Amino acid sequence: MRKIYCEITSRELELPERIERIVSLSPAVTETLFMLGLGERVVGVSAFDVHPAEARKKPVLGSYSTTNLEKLRVLNPQLIFLTSGYQRKLAAQLSQLYPTYVVELPVSVNSIVDMVVKVGLVVNEQDRARVIAKGMLRTLAQHVRDIQTTPSVYVEVDLGGPVTFGAYSYITDALSIVGARNIFADHACEWEKPDFDVVLQRDPEVIIYEPKMFRSKTLGEVLDMLGTRGWSKLSALTHGRVYITPAPYDFLAHHGPSFILKAIPWLDSTIHFSNT
16 A cells, blocks of 8 residues: 555545546546546546546536535545645545545646646556656747737636636736736736726736636627626727637636646637737
8 A cells, every 4th residue: 555645634545556446526637637547447527527528428426516425435436536725625524534635726837737746646657647747848838938018818717607817826827928917917816706897997908708618609799798898998809809718618717737738829829819
């Protein structure tokens, strides 16, 4: 047995060399496990674990904050993965029942790379994890921009209502990496409900909108929605710089490896195309 210490739960886990039954209720970790070649060992996921597509074929045990304990008992996992923050209460509950490892909610893009390495260490696939991490770093290096004029960007994600992001968000960090500036980068928070009047005052040059998961919106629908807020004269709207992220799954609101491998290249090309 291997002994793995989880800083967040302050618990030492005893894990076998080869873990056969893994439950991941963290979409970011689930994607990482599949990239590590461990998809067959994932026996349960949450309703929001959709990266990669094969993850949707796994038994669903609950949402971000709840799980079906009876289904969990039948699966008898050797290891459960969760994410801190919104899953902290669930982690406290499940760590009393099963070996549970909690990864930190990332505040930076580098934290996503760190998460991949940590997951690899926990499941005893550190070599594969470091190969994936290197690929992520190579992709990241291709999109680092250090420019004098940084376009201002407003990002909104529909999480059952409009949500935007502040200083403690990997999304804000990603915008900085690709040479842009989040208009709410000075707000000391991870996410918040946007103040529409402040958006008007700060007049972003680019708006990026992410529809609610499993749904899609046309550009016309988004422009109509923004117009109802009195935003029709914002620079982003008058210059045609409103963009919708690829649907139907979380794209920016997903902090697995694909955020670096897919979302950052998309942000880079979208933002700088809009300013040419």
